[in-house]
Amino acid sequence: MSLLKLEDITMWFGGVAALKNFNLELTPGEIVGLIGPNGAGKTTVFNIITGVYKPSRGQVFFKDQEITGMRPDLITKAGIARTFQNIRLFKGLSVLENVLIANHLHLKANYLTAILKLPGYWKEERMMREKSLALLERVGLADQRDELASALPYGLQRRLEIARALATNPQLLLLDEPAAGMNPKEADDLTEFIKEIQQEFDLTIFLIEHHMDVVLNISQRIFVLDYGMTIAKGKPEEVQNNPRVIEAYLGVDENVED
Amino acid sequence: MAAQKNNYRILTIVSLLLLLVFIGFAENHLDLYIVRILNVCAIYAILGMSMNLINGFTGLFSLGHAGFMAVGAYTTALLTIPPAIKAQIFYLAPLIKPLDQMNLPFPVALFVGGLLAAVVGGLIAAPTLRLKGDYLAIATLGFAEIIRVVFTNTQTITNGALGLKGIPALTNLWWSFGAAAFTLVVLLSLINSSYGRALKAIREDEIAAESMGIHLAKHKTLSFVIGAFFAGIGGGLLGNLLGTIDPKMFSFTFTFNILLIIVLGGMGSFSGSIISAFIVTIANEYLRFLDESIKVGMRSVVFSALLMFVVLFYRHGLMGANEFSWERLFGNKVYQKTLGRWTKRPRKGGYAG
Numbered sequence: 001m002s003l004l005k006l007e008d009i010t011m012w013f014g015g016v017a018a019l020k021n022f023n024l025e026l027t028p029g030e031i032v033g034l035i036g037p038n039g040a041g042k043t044t045v046f047n048i049i050t051g052v053y054k055p056s057r058g059q060v061f062f063k064d065q066e067i068t069g070m071r072p073d074l075i076t077k078a079g080i081a082r083t084f085q086n087i088r089l090f091k092g093l094s095v096l097e098n099v100l101i102a103n104h105l106h107l108k109a110n111y112l113t114a115i116l117k118l119p120g121y122w123k124e125e126r127m128m129r130e131k132s133l134a135l136l137e138r139v140g141l142a143d144q145r146d147e148l149a150s151a152l153p154y155g156l157q158r159r160l161e162i163a164r165a166l167a168t169n170p171q172l173l174l175l176d177e178p179a180a181g182m183n184p185k186e187a188d189d190l191t192e193f194i195k196e197i198q199q200e201f202d203l204t205i206f207l208i209e210h211h212m213d214v215v216l217n218i219s220q221r222i223f224v225l226d227y228g229m230t231i232a233k234g235k236p237e238e239v240q241n242n243p244r245v246i247e248a249y250l251g252v253d254e255n256v257e258d
Numbered sequence: 259m260a261a262q263k264n265n266y267r268i269l270t271i272v273s274l275l276l277l278l279v280f281i282g283f284a285e286n287h288l289d290l291y292i293v294r295i296l297n298v299c300a301i302y303a304i305l306g307m308s309m310n311l312i313n314g315f316t317g318l319f320s321l322g323h324a325g326f327m328a329v330g331a332y333t334t335a336l337l338t339i340p341p342a343i344k345a346q347i348f349y350l351a352p353l354i355k356p357l358d359q360m361n362l363p364f365p366v367a368l369f370v371g372g373l374l375a376a377v378v379g380g381l382i383a384a385p386t387l388r389l390k391g392d393y394l395a396i397a398t399l400g401f402a403e404i405i406r407v408v409f410t411n412t413q414t415i416t417n418g419a420l421g422l423k424g425i426p427a428l429t430n431l432w433w434s435f436g437a438a439a440f441t442l443v444v445l446l447s448l449i450n451s452s453y454g455r456a457l458k459a460i461r462e463d464e465i466a467a468e469s470m471g472i473h474l475a476k477h478k479t480l481s482f483v484i485g486a487f488f489a490g491i492g493g494g495l496l497g498n499l500l501g502t503i504d505p506k507m508f509s510f511t512f513t514f515n516i517l518l519i520i521v522l523g524g525m526g527s528f529s530g531s532i533i534s535a536f537i538v539t540i541a542n543e544y545l546r547f548l549d550e551s552i553k554v555g556m557r558s559v560v561f562s563a564l565l566m567f568v569v570l571f572y573r574h575g576l577m578g579a580n581e582f583s584w585e586r587l588f589g590n591k592v593y594q595k596t597l598g599r600w601t602k603r604p605r606k607g608g609y610a611g
Contacts, residue, residue, distance in 0.1 A: 073469075073474070076469055077471050084469075089462075090463055091463075092579065093458060093462060097455055097458075100452070101455050101459045102470045104455065104456045104459075105470070105472065109452075111480055114447075114451035115448050115453075164470065
């Protein structure tokens with residue numbers, strides 16, 4: 001059974017095809033990488049999966065249900081969570097609030113019950129808090145729970161963004177360049193962290209990453225995009241040695257200069 | 259700590275009792291002019307808080323508040339003016355049935371006014387939800403103007419440009435302060451709930467909020483509807499305080515005054531809106547001499563300049579996004595210094611919490 005399936009996706013922006021005939025199938029429990037030079041269409045893939053864009057052509061299926069162009073919040077509810085390339089935390093709110101907000105989609109109490117603070121609402125609020133605190137504890141942000149999200153150091157902001165995505169109870173987690181701007185040590189820690197949460201939360205992970213060490217280490221399969229076309233896919237070692245990838249992504253010029 | 263918390267609780271209760279005593283005293287013994295200003299203060303506090311919910315907490319730059327107020331003011335007035343007086347006011351064209359015979363108790367009329375304003379808020383929210391920033395401001399401003407123009411032309415309901423006169427003076431300090439307290443309690447409860455957090459998330463980052471599963475349209479509408487409800491109640495109280503209303507009253511200038519209040523008080527702070535409502539209303543009276551001695555409209559110049567100053571140099575306003583609390587007040591550095599000077603003891607942060 002496939003968890004996520006993209007069939008023949010094409011996305012036009014004006015006269016430019018950001019993505020051409022893109023196909024993808026993820027099976028539950030995998031970690032799959034998506035790489036490619038800048039502007040190759042990687043984030044476009046994420047935006048199509050999460051409903052930010054409706055593809056010009058093609059279909060998206062999640063657990064065999066079509067979700068093409070569905071409202072983003074409904075897609076999140078269905079079980080797909082994401083992080084963003086340029087961190088999008090709720091900067092003016094506390095670390096705890098950031099995670100609590102991601103619990104809101106599971107709230108059953110309506111707004112009147114919430115305003116009147118009826119027992120039903122209290123129960124849910126308490127559960128949300130317990131769950132959020134446990135999650136913060138797990139990702140190592142419990143001590144900073146009352147700090148503003150914007151006050152966290154960069155690496156922890158990345159971590160909080162992942163924690164926030166986890167709070168929505170996803171089955172599929174999309175990570176958009178989680179190691180961007182990290183030094184090798186931080187990137188290593190992150191790799192371990194991603195592997196751990198993948199096991200603990202029983203996730204399927206699809207990630208975009210420029211850090212080669214991270215992608216090659218973490219992914220079971222890798223897709224390579226260039227100018228909206230899939231130029232290679234397969235196991236890390238296969239992709240690594242694929243001449244088209246080396247040419248398009250790792251760069252021929254650099255090798256010549258060396 | 260626990261003892262201190264208890265002290266603060268006692269302090270809160272004492273302050274509330276003092277407020278009640280003050281209202282009782284003011285209502286019966288103070289000059290009518292002062293009572294009227296106090297009423298206006300409380301009403302502006304309601305209007306400020308309700309606008310702050312939409313603009314400050316949800317981050318939707320809406321300029322339609324005067325429209326919501328107009329709906330509330332007209333509804334409450336029409337439901338409270340005695341039938342005999344209605345017949346006198348509507349001399350150009352009679353008031354339509356069954357409004358001409360309707361006469362409801364003040365609180366019920368206020369509530370209906372709030373509900374109708376909420377409906378209008380929902381109607382405005384629906385088509386403008388996709389808009390952001392300046393575009394939303396322009397669209398909501400347009401809607402408020404449409405309401406005003408409609409009210410000018412529906413002679414048989416609103417009495418057109420003549421406006422409504424002889425509205426019974428039912429608003430007193432109990433009603434205005436009571437409604438303000440009710441507004442504060444409801445809005446604080448909303449904002450401290452999961453729904454309130456969702457609204458703040460929309461303000462912080464709409465795209466992230468949506469990808470966290472927050473239904474943007476639903477929550478923005480919620481904010482508009484609740485904000486409009488309290489704006490309607492504020493409008494109703496105002497109409498029954500002034501005794502006359504006409505469409506011109508609810509022009510953009512009115513929205514601007516409330517915008518000034520929430521910016522000065524702090525976008526995202528209800529207590530800031532209350533404090534600033536009192537400051538602006540009272541200052542407005544003190545500065546009356548400017549209009550009389552220099553030129554009519556001088557006060558607006560002062561307030562506009564103040565708004566510019568706040569936006570340029572003091573963007574957080576009086577309270578920023580914080581609410582009033584005794585801890586904050588007593589933990590304040592200025593207060594600590596004054597305290598130290600008065601008691602002539604070196605302060606050791608005993609009150610710092």
